[in-house]
Amino acid sequence: AQSVTQLDSHVSVSEGTPVLLRCNYSSSYSPSLFWYVQHPNKGLQLLLKYTSAATLVKGINGFEAEFKKSETSFHLTKPSAHMSDAAEYFCVVSDNDYKLSFGAGTTVTVRA
Amino acid sequence: ETGVTQTPRHLVMGMTNKKSLKCEQHLGHNAMYWYKQSAKKPLELMFVYNFKEQTENNSVPSRFSPECPNSSHLFLHLHTLQPEDSALYLCASSQAGAGGRDTQYFGPGTRLTVL
Numbered sequence: 001a002q003s004v005t006q007l008d009s010h011v012s013v014s015e016g017t018p019v020l021l022r023c024n025y026s027s028s029y030s031p032s033l034f035w036y037v038q039h040p041n042k043g044l045q046l047l048l049k050y051t052s053a054a055t056l057v058k059g060i061n062g063f064e065a066e067f068k069k070s071e072t073s074f075h076l077t078k079p080s081a082h083m084s085d086a087a088e089y090f091c092v093v094s095d096n097d098y099k100l101s102f103g104a105g106t107t108v109t110v111r112a
Numbered sequence: 113e114t115g116v117t118q119t120p121r122h123l124v125m126g127m128t129n130k131k132s133l134k135c136e137q138h139l140g141h142n143a144m145y146w147y148k149q150s151a152k153k154p155l156e157l158m159f160v161y162n163f164k165e166q167t168e169n170n171s172v173p174s175r176f177s178p179e180c181p182n183s184s185h186l187f188l189h190l191h192t193l194q195p196e197d198s199a200l201y202l203c204a205s206s207q208a209g210a211g212g213r214d215t216q217y218f219g220p221g222t223r224l225t226v227l
Contacts, residue, residue, distance in 0.1 A: 041223075042220055042221075043202055043219050043221050044202065044218040046217070049215055098162075098206065098216075100155075102155040104154050105154070
């Protein structure tokens with residue numbers, strides 16, 4: 001069985017400051033892990049993906065995430081937030097088939 | 113954007129209406145998916161098609177009827193819906209055939225409101 005817990009339902013940051021979105025997962029196998037972003041009235045866009053290669057994964061728009069097996073975590077970070085980063089972010093886990101398990105989402109607001 | 117298009121983008125229907133949602137992918141993928149995104153709830157997988165064959169029906173009520181005429185097109189036929197079916201319906205596609213952890217690419221969604 002697989003599941004994801006996003007530890008924060010809402011994160012608010014000032015423009016130019018770091019962003020941290022926390023995600024813990026549960027998986028019976030060696031999982032694939034994803035972060036997706038959804039801007040208002042848009043579909044989901046892939047930010048990055050981990051598939052058992054390098055534990056530090058770099059994605060689009062300056063985001064990166066680190067896979068920590070011992071902590072069952074896959075936190076998403078960005079060193080400097082931009083106004084355009086305001087959106088909802090989903091952490092997603094997949095075991096060995098096509099089924100994705102989505103977290104409940106973290107809404108990010110960026111203050112000017 | 114992502115190579116997956118959905119029409120219409122917005123749909124308002126009465127409970128006695130029949131309507132269809134359409135999804136088309138231009139990525140050469142062979143698996144397609146329907147998801148439901150309701151407010152305050154995680155995305156729910158509804159149906160999966162691999163090579164035009166339905167491989168997953170996640171206990172979806174029969175008032176939702178999917179159709180996959182080819183690997184590029186996916187429909188969701190709606191009839192006798194309930195107000196609680198109001199949600200954002202997302203289509204996705206991936207390269208995976210019989211399974212796998214390939215990336216799913218999502219369309220922009222259809223915002224459905226049932227009156």
